[in-house]
Amino acid sequence: MAEVPTAAISRLVTYLRILEQLEGQDISRTSSTDLAERAGVSAFQVRKDLAYFGRFGTRGMGYTVPILKRELMRVLGLNQTWNVVIVGVGRLGQAIANYPGASDYQFQYVGLFDVSPELVGRQVRDLTVRHIDELRDFVRGNKVDMGFLAVPPERAQDAAQALVDAGVRGILNFAPVVIGPRPPEGRATDQRSVDGNFQQENGDEWRGVIVENVDFLAGMKRLAFYTLNPHLKDSPVPEDPA
Amino acid sequence: MAEVPTAAISRLVTYLRILEQLEGQDISRTSSTDLAERAGVSAFQVRKDLAYFGRFGTRGMGYTVPILKRELMRVLGLNQTWNVVIVGVGRLGQAIANYPGASDYQFQYVGLFDVSPELVGRQVRDLTVRHIDELRDFVRGNKVDMGFLAVPPERAQDAAQALVDAGVRGILNFAPVVIGPRPPEGRATDQRSVDGNFQQENGDEWRGVIVENVDFLAGMKRLAFYTLNPHLKDSPVPEDPA
DNA sequence: CTATGTGAATGGGTTCACAGCT
DNA sequence: AGCTGTGAACCCATTCACATAG
Numbered sequence: 118m119a120e121v122p123t124a125a126i127s128r129l130v131t132y133l134r135i136l137e138q139l140e141g142q143d144i145s146r147t148s149s150t151d152l153a154e155r156a157g158v159s160a161f162q163v164r165k166d167l168a169y170f171g172r173f174g175t176r177g178m179g180y181t182v183p184i185l186k187r188e189l190m191r192v193l194g195l196n197q198t199w200n201v202v203i204v205g206v207g208r209l210g211q212a213i214a215n216y217p218g219a220s221d222y223q224f225q226y227v228g229l230f231d232v233s234p235e236l237v238g239r240q241v242r243d244l245t246v247r248h249i250d251e252l253r254d255f256v257r258g259n260k261v262d263m264g265f266l267a268v269p270p271e272r273a274q275d276a277a278q279a280l281v282d283a284g285v286r287g288i289l290n291f292a293p294v295v296i297g298p299r300p301p302e303g304r305a306t307d308q309r310s311v312d313g314n315f316q317q318e319n320g321d322e323w324r325g326v327i328v329e330n331v332d333f334l335a336g337m338k339r340l341a342f343y344t345l346n347p348h349l350k351d352s353p354v355p356e357d358p359a
Numbered sequence: 360m361a362e363v364p365t366a367a368i369s370r371l372v373t374y375l376r377i378l379e380q381l382e383g384q385d386i387s388r389t390s391s392t393d394l395a396e397r398a399g400v401s402a403f404q405v406r407k408d409l410a411y412f413g414r415f416g417t418r419g420m421g422y423t424v425p426i427l428k429r430e431l432m433r434v435l436g437l438n439q440t441w442n443v444v445i446v447g448v449g450r451l452g453q454a455i456a457n458y459p460g461a462s463d464y465q466f467q468y469v470g471l472f473d474v475s476p477e478l479v480g481r482q483v484r485d486l487t488v489r490h491i492d493e494l495r496d497f498v499r500g501n502k503v504d505m506g507f508l509a510v511p512p513e514r515a516q517d518a519a520q521a522l523v524d525a526g527v528r529g530i531l532n533f534a535p536v537v538i539g540p541r542p543p544e545g546r547a548t549d550q551r552s553v554d555g556n557f558q559q560e561n562g563d564e565w566r567g568v569i570v571e572n573v574d575f576l577a578g579m580k581r582l583a584f585y586t587l588n589p590h591l592k593d594s595p596v597p598e599d600p601a
Numbered sequence: 602c603t604a605t606g607t608g609a610a611t612g613g614g615t616t617c618a619c620a621g622c623t
Numbered sequence: 624a625g626c627t628g629t630g631a632a633c634c635c636a637t638t639c640a641c642a643t644a645g
Contacts (some may be wrong), residue, residue, distance in 0.1 A: 121591050122636055126584055130577045134535060148604065157537050160604095161638055168606055176605040176644040193580050194587040212454040217511075218535065218576050222583075263582060269459075287586040289578050293376060293460065295399050327585040327592055331578040334460050335372045336531055336571045340505060341436040341464075342368055343569040344529040349363050350569055364614055390626065402626095403616055410628055418622040418627040 125166045129189055131156045132163065136186040148179035195222045200261045202228040202285075204276050205268035206236050206246050209291060213267055214242050228255050232272075249279065256283035263287035270294045277328075287327040293334045298323040367408045371431055373398045374405065378428040390421035437464045442503045444470040444527075446518050447510035448478050448488050451533060455509055456484050470497050474514075491521065498525035505529035512536045519570075529569040535576045540565040 135155045139147060149167075153160040167173055167185075170192045174180045190196045199222075203210050206229050214226055229241055230249045237248045247255065255261070264280040266273060266288055273292035278299065280288055290296055298320025343350045377397045381389060391409075395402040409415055409427075412434045416422040432438045441464075445452050448471050456468055471483055472491045479490045489497065497503070506522040508515060508530055515534035520541070522530055532538055540562025585592040 123592075124636075126581055126591075127577065129584075130580045131537060133580075135537075150604085155537065157539055159638075162636095164604090164606065165637075172606065174605050177603045178645070179604065192584070194583040195580060199583055208454040208457055212450040213575065215450055216575070219579060222580065224579055224583075263586060265579075286589075287582045289575070289582050291575070295373060295377075295397065297399055325589050325594070327582060327589060327594075329578045329582040329585070331573060331575045333455065333458070333531070333533070333573045335369065336573040337461060337466055337507075338372045338375075338435050338437060338464065339368050340529045340531050340569060340571040341441060341466075342371075342434070343571070344505060345436040347528075347567050347569060349368075350365075362613095366614080392626085401616075406626090406628065407615075414628065416627050419625045420623065421626065 121169045125169060126193075128156065128158060128162065128166050129193060132166070133186065133189040133193065133195075136182055136189065139182050140186060145182050146179055147182055147185070149174075152180075190222075198223040198225060199263060200225055200227045200259060201263050201265060202226070202230060202252070202256065202261050202280075203265045203267060204230045204249065204252065204280065205266060205272075205291075206231040206239075206241055207233075207267065207269075210265075210267035211241055213265060213291070214244075227259055227261060228252075230255075231268075249276065252279055253283040256280070256285060261285055263289065265289045265291065266296070267291045274299065281322050281326050286325065287329070290328055290330045291332070293332050296328060363411045367411060368435075370398065370400060370404065370408050371412075371435060374408070375428065375431040375435065375437075378424055378431065381424050382428060387424050388421055389424055389427070391416075394422075432464075440465040440467060441505060442467055442469045442501060443505050443507060444468070444472060444494070444498065444503050444522075445507045445509060446472045446491065446494065446522060447508060447514075447533075448473040448481075448483055449475075449509065449511075452507075452509035453483055455507060455533070456486075469501055469503060470494075472497075491518070494521055495525040498522070498527060503527055505531065507531045507533065508538070509533045516541065523564050523568050528567065529571070532570055532572045533574070535574050538570060 132152055135152060136147070138155075139145075149160040149163040153163045156163070171188065173185050173188050187196075201219075201224050203214055203226060206214070210229070210231070214229065219226070226242065226244065229244050229246045230252050231237055231246050232249050236246045239246050256264075261283075262285065264285045264287075266276055266280070268276045270292045273290065273294050274296050277288055277290065277296040288296070374394055377394060378389070380397075381387075391402040391405040395405045398405070413430065415427050415430050429438075443461075443466050445456055445468060448456070452471070452473070456471065461468070468484065468486065471486050471488045472494050473479060473488050474491050478488045481488050498506075503525075504527065506527045506529075508518055508522070510518045512534045515532065515536050516538050519530055519532065519538040530538070
């Protein structure tokens with residue numbers, strides 16, 4: 118089903134960033150070996166990842182930085198405008214709204230939403246924070262493509278559902294919880310779909326909605342684990358051989 | 360080399376979070392099927408992931424929430440104290456410092472560092488921001504285990520190197536760049552280690568240092584890609600069969 | 602001779618079926 | 624009978640070797 122490995126997409130993002138850096142240094146040509154070094158992967162991997170989407174190089178020569186950059190941007194969907202709302206405008210939501218770099222890729226923050234009376238009405242960046250009750254109409258009226266979710270974990274599922282009901286196609290979830298179609302009511306364990314994924318007839322609004330998670334508490338915990346068990350991590354610095 | 364899949368560790372973190380939610384709801388027993396539903400994975404996967412680290416359930420019965428929670432905390436290294444410094448105390452760094460939930464796991468922020476004269480000396484949370492020049496002595500004097508890196512991308516490599524030189528064992532990198540042992544000086548492409556990962560003789564300080572990345576710009580870009588190509592994503596809502 | 606692009610082989614992770622306890 | 628724990632099967636991602644193009 119995934120004819121392109123998920124990990125390959127993450128790597129493409131990295132290659133693109135490297136190409137931007139190269140362009141900034143007025144380096145106009147590169148190679149799979151060079152990209153591989155800078156990205157911390159193998160050159161095979163670079164070539165294979167690119168090959169999923171086309172042929173962007175010249176044999177014997179390598180890649181032309183601006184061309185490969187343009188092609189990767191196209192592949193990743195970064196040559197078009199994305200209208201984004203942020204739901205949750207606490208410290209994290211504001212840090213996201215103000216983080217530089219998003220607008221470089223035509224991610225435009227068009228609306229900010231929260232429930233807190235202290236925040237609603239306030240100005241953040243060039244936007245006025247709205248109450249989350251206005252979300253649905255706003256998304257429909259403003260061609261919002263995706264929502265960034267920066268609410269406390271206990272509100273994340275409801276806020277995500279609101280985004281989906283409103284019609285966004287993608288959610289970037291910063292809350293440390295799994296969001297998704299709400300399981301049918303009932304006890305924890307019952308007999309439907311034995312030993313596999315659950316699925317249900319409600320929750321169809323979620324069909325086609327993409328969720329990406331950015332969970333830094335999880336990152337902390339993974340870091341703790343690998344710091345205790347370094348041998349379980351494929352490190353950038355290879356082991357001593359024999 | 361990775362006898363435990365990296366993805367399994369991420370899932371263990373999710374299971375742990377679910378167990379905490381269950382405990383908060385005074386639910387004392389669960390099962391692989393129940394955990395699987397809540398985590399959005401298969402029950403096979405849950406059992407296999409747990410099996411990498413031991414036998415925590417009772418056949419025919421399932422798992423006892425507090426026991427499994429305790430065991431997962433132990434496995435993940437969350438039953439001990441971690442002393443953490445944050446390098447970069449801009450909006451993002453402050454949001455991290457103030458984000459609730461870290462201290463639940465004995466992650467203790469013991470030092471904050473920045474270069475900006477506007478920030479150094481200021482009070483954030485209960486800590487005074489120090490100049491990054493003090494990092495080395497501080498890390499050595501205060502048994503710092505890991506560093507969270509929230510500086511602008513162009514400073515990330517140097518700040519990471521400073522953390523490593525100072526002796527931290529883990530880095531949680533929020534900057535949208537690859538950090539690691541600095542490649543040897545020289546042109547982009549040369550002949551060492553043909554077609555594979557680079558490695559070098561300097562950069563040995565990085566040996567054993569764990570780097571985890573939390574890159575939300577990358578998350579945005581992945582989201583853009585999958586929103587354009589939903590069929591390439593294994594969705595929580597399964598496809599219509601046939 | 603160089604470096605890409607790609608079918609084939611390898612290896613690691615997920616899925617499965619069932620053995621083993623309760 | 625029920626649900627965990629696990630060796631084996633399967634499948635997908637990475638690695639490789641080489642054919643191809645410049």
